[in-house]
Amino acid sequence: MDRNSIFGLLLIGAILIGYTYLTKPSEEEIKAMNTRDSIARVDKLRNEEFEAARLEGLKAKYAEVEKDSVAIKDTYGAFAGAVNQKEELITLENKLVKLTLNTRGGRIQNVQLKKFQTHDSLPLLLWAEKNSKFGLSFYAENKPMNTQDLFFVEANGADAVDATTSEKGVSMRLMVGDDQYVEYKYTLAPDSYMVDFTVNLVGMQDVISRNSNFVTFNWEADIPSQEKGRKFENQYTALHYKFFEDAVDYLKASGDDEEELATKVKWIGFKQQFFSSVLIAGDAFKGVKLKSVEMEESSPILKNFSAEISLPYQGTQLESHPMKFYFGPNKFNTLRKYGKDLDGQDIELHKLVDLGWAIFGWVNRYFVIPIFNFLEGFISNYGIIILILTIIIKLILAPLTYKSYMSTAKMKVLKPQIDAINEKIPKDKAMERQQATMALYKKAGVNPMGGCLPMLVQFPFLIALFRFFPASFELRQQSFLWATDLSSYDSILSLPWDIPFYGDHVSLFCLLMAITNLVYTRMNGQMTQSSQQMPGMQTMMYLMPVMFLVWFNQYASGLSYYYFIATLFTIIQTVAIRKFMVDDDKVLAMLEANKKKPVKKSKFQQRLEDAAKQRSKK
Missing domain, CATH: 2.70.98.90 (Beta-galactosidase; Chain A, domain 5)
Structure with missing residues (x-):
């Protein structure tokens, strides 16, 4: 070699030695590299162990699958292919x-x-x-x-x-x-x-x-x-x-x-x-x-x-x-x-x-549902439909309501005469009192049970609608006034506790129904003699609205609304009949005129009187 070649090689060697010296790692970097190498070796060993375990698991799984296949075949037979x-x-x-x-x-x-x-x-x-x-x-x-x-x-x-x-x-x-x-x-x-x-x-x-x-x-x-x-x-x-x-x-x-x-x-x-x-x-x-x-x-x-x-x-x-x-x-x-x-x-x-059994179901099928469906064709608000349905029913039953009121009015105007009989005959002679009272009714042409028949005729409508409203799909999730669902209870107040038999809320329609029933009971109590003759019955009549308040609080608000409207309409009918159609003085005059007429006795009445006389003699 010539001098330039030797000098070039020496220069390259010096550069390499210098670069190596300048770029050699520090002690901290050497420690870090050793740590990474150790972790890499551990990871490699762990992966080898995992792979060995996975292979072993696959072998076990295949063995289990083969075992399960035999068990499935034994259990399901021809249907083994329809498993898993x-x-x-x-x-x-x-x-x-x-x-x-x-x-x-x-x-x-x-x-x-x-x-x-x-x-x-x-x-x-x-x-x-x-x-x-x-x-x-x-x-x-x-x-x-x-x-x-x-x-x-x-x-x-x-x-x-x-x-x-x-x-x-x-x-x-x-x-x-x-x-x-x-x-x-x-x-x-x-x-x-x-x-x-x-x-x-x-x-x-x-x-x-x-x-x-x-x-x-x-x-x-x-x-x-x-x-x-x-x-x-x-x-x-x-x-x-x-x-x-x-x-x-x-x-x-x-x-x-x-x-x-x-x-x-x-x-x-x-x-x-x-x-x-x-x-x-x-x-x-x-x-x-x-x-x-x-x-x-x-x-x-x-x-x-x-x-x-x-x-x-x-x-x-x-x-x-x-x-x-x-x-x-x-x-x-x-x-x-x-x-x-x-x-x-x-x-x-x-x-x-x-819809109820026997006559109650018939009333719903052939009377209530047809009217309800007819009104549905014209009116979309079910609260209004119930109102109109109630008015239709009450107007149809108006003659019976009038007859029931007349029977009650007759009993009312005879009250002074009944009181006179009770004062004249002592309490220990109950049979004699009863005979005298019945004789007065007979002379005056008054049937003490005359108000019951109209009530019995109205009773199927009362029970039929009791079955109709809770079962009426049309009322489901239909709102009216404050009631959000006429098929369920209407709540205006939530109570902090649950009262047995009453619930944890206050239903306003139920409350209004109870109030109107109390008013109507009060009106009837003033016109009848039950407060004097049967004080226990009068107490029961006043308890009924309170019992309704408890029973109906969780019932369909549509039902409570109907009973409220029906009772309110009956109160209006009663006031109208009393004010414009029936005069107590004229009723009394009619009964006094009846007393002067000869009493016609049916064979059944005669047998009842004979039986009463026989009991009296004994």
Whole structure:
């Protein structure tokens, strides 16, 4: 090499030595690097351990899966392929109803009525997720099976079916083989509360035990509280059922109850106060077990209803069991519309609306409801409708009210003469007093029971409307004046505590009803002799309005409003009759004239007098 090359190499070496010296790490940096290296070595060892554990876990898991597969095969037999699948939800809906179907069990999971809400503005669900059971149980290969826990496949291949314009259906199948399955078929028409539901057993004769004569359809649901007043709502929530070609009956609404029905049943209804889920047989159910369990007051659930229904099984290639579900409001005319079977026969769904028995139900069906529906066509305010309905009823009954007042007026003008008899005859001669009083009534032409018949005629209207207003779907969530819901209580004051039998609020319509009844009782007390002759009865009459105040405080405000208007109208009628139509002096003159006429005795009256004389002699 020449001198320049040697000098260049030495210069490069000096630069490298200088750079190394200037860039060497400090002692702190050396310590940090050593720490990072140590952490890296630990992480590497830990990852190696984790990987070894993961591989070991996978081996164990595969072993467990293999073990579970054997256990599933042993437990579910031909249905082993329908276990441990992924849940899928399918909606079937129209403008009125939305059903959510779950491939787990192929069942109806949720039922929502789209046009209604709960009292606190939440979606109204008749069935809610995890609060219902729905499926078939049977024996297959000598093992008990329940489709509730098995996975179906949706034959239509969609996750939403809209039935708003035409009839649509969803088929859910529990597969065993290509031509072997349990099928639930749901069909929904537009603008309908009715869902066609069919259970098909296809090619199951070699799967379901040959000695089985039936399969059991299990239906169970928790009934949630939907309305404002829980106590009142609970009274109208009960499990109803209709015997085939016979009467409608129900399990008791209070407490727990159960029933095993050996006779045919046409339908089973899980009835709430204003909504129902009803399972209707294509022909008839031939073996049914029903159960109702009441929940604690603190629970959001009112009751649990369950039904076990035996469906006949003959072991053929195709076994079909057509049924229907009604999911809708307990509205009388709506239930009458849907309450027809395939032959057009009335299956009496409308009896889910409790309008009272015998004459009380007739008054509601053929008088109150037609008038109410007629007024609905012109008036949208239900408070005004109740007012007009009350006036119509009171005007129709006005002749009876007049007759009742006349009977009371006659008793009033005879009071001085009755007092004279009581002064003349001592108290220890009660029979003689009574005979003298009855003789006076007979001469004057007064029937002391004359005011009772008009009251008896009005009584069916009183009781009929007592049944109508709490069951009237039309009043649900309808407001009037201060009442926010005419189907529930109206509260103007919340109390800091719950008073037994009264509640924790003050209902103004109930208070007004009690006040008008006190006024009317006072008016009647001034016109009758009960205060002197039957002081205990007079006390009872004054206690009745106070008892009404307690009883009706939690009842439907529409009912209290009706009784308030009806009593107020009766007071006005009474004042008008007293002031413009009946004169006490003229009534007394008429009775004195009657005394001069010969008394005509009926054979019955003669027998009563003879019997009284015989008792007097004894």
